[in-house]
Amino acid sequence: xxxxxxxxxxxxxxxxxxxxxxxxxxxxxxxxxxxxxxxxxxxxxxxxxxxxxxxxxxxxxxxxxxxxxxxxxxxxxxxxxxxxxxxxxxxxxxxxxxxxxxxxxxxxxxxxxxxxxxxxxxxxxxxxxxxxxxxxxxxxxxxxxxxxxxxxxxxxxxxxxxxxxxxxxxxxxxxxxxxxxxxxxxxxxxxxxxxxxxxxxxxxxxxxxxxxxxxxxxxxxxxxxxxxxxxxxxxxxxxxxxxxxxxxxxxxxxxxxxxxxxxxxxxxxxxxxxxxxxxxxxxxxxxxxxxxxxxxxxxxxxxxxxxxxxxxxxxxxxxxxxxxxxxxxxxxxxxxxxxxxxxxxxxxxxxxxxxxxxxxxxxxxxxxxxxxxxxxxxxxxxxxxxxxxxxxxxxxxxxxxxxxxxxxxxxxxxxxxxxxxxxxxxxxxxxxxxxxxxxxxxxxxxxxxxxxxxxxxxxxxxxxxxxxxxxxxxxxxxxxxxxxxxxxxxxxxx
Numbered sequence: 001x002x003x004x005x006x007x008x009x010x011x012x013x014x015x016x017x018x019x020x021x022x023x024x025x026x027x028x029x030x031x032x033x034x035x036x037x038x039x040x041x042x043x044x045x046x047x048x049x050x051x052x053x054x055x056x057x058x059x060x061x062x063x064x065x066x067x068x069x070x071x072x073x074x075x076x077x078x079x080x081x082x083x084x085x086x087x088x089x090x091x092x093x094x095x096x097x098x099x100x101x102x103x104x105x106x107x108x109x110x111x112x113x114x115x116x117x118x119x120x121x122x123x124x125x126x127x128x129x130x131x132x133x134x135x136x137x138x139x140x141x142x143x144x145x146x147x148x149x150x151x152x153x154x155x156x157x158x159x160x161x162x163x164x165x166x167x168x169x170x171x172x173x174x175x176x177x178x179x180x181x182x183x184x185x186x187x188x189x190x191x192x193x194x195x196x197x198x199x200x201x202x203x204x205x206x207x208x209x210x211x212x213x214x215x216x217x218x219x220x221x222x223x224x225x226x227x228x229x230x231x232x233x234x235x236x237x238x239x240x241x242x243x244x245x246x247x248x249x250x251x252x253x254x255x256x257x258x259x260x261x262x263x264x265x266x267x268x269x270x271x272x273x274x275x276x277x278x279x280x281x282x283x284x285x286x287x288x289x290x291x292x293x294x295x296x297x298x299x300x301x302x303x304x305x306x307x308x309x310x311x312x313x314x315x316x317x318x319x320x321x322x323x324x325x326x327x328x329x330x331x332x333x334x335x336x337x338x339x340x341x342x343x344x345x346x347x348x349x350x351x352x353x354x355x356x357x358x359x360x361x362x363x364x365x366x367x368x369x370x371x372x373x374x375x376x377x378x379x380x381x382x383x384x385x386x387x388x389x390x391x392x393x394x395x396x397x398x399x400x401x402x403x404x405x406x407x408x409x410x411x412x413x414x415x416x417x418x419x420x421x422x423x424x425x426x427x428x429x430x431x432x433x434x435x436x437x438x439x440x441x442x443x444x445x446x447x448x449x450x451x452x453x454x455x456x457x458x459x460x461x462x463x464x465x466x467x468x469x470x471x472x473x474x475x476x477x478x479x480x481x482x483x484x485x486x487x488x489x490x491x492x493x494x
Contacts, residue, residue, distance in 0.1 A: 008154050009036040012107040013069045014095035016088060018116065019054045019076040029157050030110055037064035047071075056087050059094050070098040074112065081118040082401040088112065089131045089404055093473030096135040099151075106152035125162050126169035127403070128155060133173020134480070135473040139184045171298050172487055176480035178202075179284070179291035183465065183478035187263035187280045191235040192311035195262060195283065199240045199290055199309070206297035209243035223350035224327040225335055226310050229343045232267055232320030233313035239351060242289070242307040244296040253304045254490055255361035256293075257351050258482075259344045259368035260286030260311035267314045267340030268322055281478060282344070284465040285367040286311060288482035295487045303493045308355045310347035314340070326425045330354060331449055336422040338430035344370050345442050346429055349449040356451050363392070363455040365489070366446065367482045368462075373438030374410075375463030382408040383481065384460035386443035392457050396485065399492070405485035407459060416444050459485075 013033055017026070026034070026043055034041050041064055047053075052060045054073035062069045072091040077084045088111060099107050109132065114124035132153055140146040155166060182190060182198060196212055203210035215236040219227040223239075230237025240260075245251075261282035265271060271279070286309035293307045321327070325337045327346075330353040335346070348366055355361065374384040383400075385407040387393050393409050400407040419435035422428040427448055431441025443458050450456045464481040468474045 008106070008108060009033060010065075010067070011154065012067045012099065012102065012104045013037070013110060014072070014092070014099050014107055015069065015110040016072050016074055016091045016095065016112060017054055018074055018112050027113070033108060033110055033156055034064070034069070037067055037069065057090065057094065059098055061098060068099065068102045068104065070095045072098075077112065077116055084117045085119070085127065085402075086404055088117070089127070090470075090472045092128065092131050093135045093471070096132065097472065100149050103149065104151060106154070108154045108156050110156040122162070122165040125155065125158065125165040126172075129166045129169025130173040130176070130484070131169075131473055133170055134176055137177045137180055137475060139181060139477055141181075142186065168299060172295055172484065175291040175294045176483045178294065179287040179480040179483055180478040182287040182290065183281050183284045183480075185280070187313075190280065190283070191262050191313060192238045192260070193235065195260065195286070195311050196238045196240050199242055202290055202294050203242055206294055208293055208297050209241075209245070211241040211243075213239040213241070218350070221330065221354075222328065223330045223354070225329045225346040226312070226350040228321040228325065228327045228337065229261075229267070229314055229340075229346050230312040232317050233315040234317070235262075235313050237310070237312035237347075239354075240286075240309045240311060242293040244293055244305040246300060246302050246304060248302060251302055251304045252493065253306060253359050253361040254493060255355045255359060255364045256289045256305065256307045256486055257348060257355060257364065257366040258285035258287070258289035258307065258309045259283070259348055259366075259370065260309045261344055261347070261369075262311060262313050264314045264341070264343065265316060267320050267343060268316050269339045269341040270316055271341060278466065281465045282369050283311065284369050284461060284478060285309075285482065287478075288367055288461075288480065288486065291480065291483045292486040292490070295483070296490060299487075299491065301491050301493070303490050305490060306355060306359050306361065308351050310351045312343070312347055314343045329449065330357075333427060333448060334425040336425040336428040338428045342429045342442070344368050345445045348446060352446065352449040356454060361454075363457075363493075364450065365457050365459065365486065367459045367486075369465050370460045371439040371442050371462055373442075374460040377410075377439060378408060378463050380463045380468045382406045383464045384439050384462075385409045385457060386412045386440070386460070387457035388412055388447075389455050389457065392455055395492075396457055396489065399488045400485045403484040403488050405481060405483075407485065410440050410443065412440065412443050412447065416440050420445050420448075
C-alpha cells in the first residue's frame with residue numbers, strides 16, 4: 001500500500017462509509033476526495049436516490065467524471081471495537097472486489113478514522129494494509145491464461161509518517177498470501193521435498209537459519225511417531241526448522257510447531273473419496289509457520305523464534321503403518337495406532353518433544369488442521385484453542401479478536417485422560433468413542449508430549465484453513481489462518 005499524494009487525488013475511489021456519513025455528513029477528507037473527481041457531486045442525494053443506507057455489507061458504485069467510486073457501508077460502528085474492525089475488513093474486501101470488476105490500474109481507499117474504532121492510528125493503518133494485501137490474493141498458477149489484477153492502491157489521509165505502518169501491514173499480508181499459495185498448490189506440486197525447498201528459499205531470501213532432518217535421520221534419532229507416518233509414502237518425509245534470532249543473544253524463545261501433511265489419504269484407515277478432496281490443505285499449519293518466520297525476519301521482534309514443521313504424506317502402501325501397530329515416540333512413550341487417519345498428532349508429538357529438548361522455549365504454540373471434530377464444533381469462523389494456561393488462553397483470544405484470526409477455547413482437563421489410555425501401550429492415538437470429543441482428546445494426546453510446567457497452547461484450524469463463507473476478503477481457497485495471531489503474539493511478547 002502507498003501513501004496518498006496530491007497527484008493521486010483524482011484516482012478512482014473505494015470509500016468505506018459509516019451511517020453518519022451516509023446521512024449526509026461526510027468527513028472533510030471524504031468530501032475532498034469526492035470533489036477532486038466532481039465538485040458538484042451531492043453524496044446525500046445520490047445515496048437517497050439509489051437507496052443506499054450504509055448498512056454493513058451494502059455497496060453501490062457511482063461514476064464521477066468517468067471514474068468509478070465504490071461506496072461500502074459498515075453500519076453505525078456501534079459495537080465493540082473488535083467487531084467494528086472485522087466489519088471494516090469485510091467492507092474493504094467488498095470494495096476491492098467491486099473495484100476489481102472495473103479493471104482500473106490504481107485507486108484510493110478511504111476508511112473511517114481510527115478514533116471511531118478506538119485503536120491507534122498506526123495499528124489501524126497496518127491492519128488496513130494487511131487486509132488489502134489479503135484481498136488481492138489470486139491463485140492462477142494452473143490456469144492456461146494466468147490473468148492477474150495488481151493495481152496500485154493508495155490510502156487516503158496518510159502521510160510519509162504512516163509509511164512504516166503501511167509497509168508492516170503489507171509484509172504481513174504478503175506473507176499470508178505466500179502461505180495461501182503453498183496450501184492452494186496441488187499435492188503433486190507440493191510434496192514434502194518441494195515444501196522444504198520453499199522453506200529453504202524463504203530462509204535464503206530473509207536471512208533465517210534453515211535446518212532439515214531427513215526421514216531416516218528422524219528414525220535414527222528415535223522419532224518413531226513421525227517415522228510411522230512418513231514411511232508409508234514414496235515421497236519421503238522431512239522435518240524443517242526455520243530460526244529467527246534477534247540481535248539480543250539472550251532473548252526468550254518462542255517455538256511455533258506446524259502440522260505439514262502435504263496430502264492425507266487417511267493411510268490404511270482410508271478416507272471416503274468425498275472426504276479426501278481438499279486434503280492438500282492438511283499442511284496449512286506448516287505454511288502458517290513458514291509465513292510467520294518470514295514476517296519475523298522483516299519486522300525483527302526482540303524474541304528468538306523457532307519454527308518446526310514435520311512434513312509428510314499420509315499414504316496407504318506396503319510400508320504404511322497398520323492399525324494396532326505400536327511405535328515409540330521421541331520422549332519414550334509407546335503409542336498404539338488405532339487409526340492411521342489420526343496421523344497429525346503423531347508427527348506433531350515428535351516435533352514438540354524435539355523443539356523442547358533442543359531449544360528450551362519459553363512458550364510453545366502448535367497449529368494444525370487436526371480434527372474434523374473441531375470443524376464440526378466451530379465451523380469455519382473460529383479455530384479451536386486448547387491450553388491449561390489461563391493467561392495464555394486469554395492473551396491468544398484477545399489477540400485473535402484484535403487481528404481477525406479468531407479462536408475459542410475448548411476444555412483441556414484430566415477428565416478426558418482415560419479417553420487416550422491404551423491396553424497394550426502407554427497411550428493410543430485415537431480417543432475412545434465413549435468420550436467422543438475428538439478435538440479435545442487430540443489435544444490431550446499432544447499434551448502428553450509437553451514438559452511439565454511448559455507454557456503451551458494448541459490451535460486446531462481444521463475449520464478455518466480454507467473456503468470461508470461470508471468473509472469477503474478471503475475468497476474461495478486457502479486463508480493463511482494463524483499467521484496474524486502468531487505474528488502479533490510474538491511482537492507483543494515480553
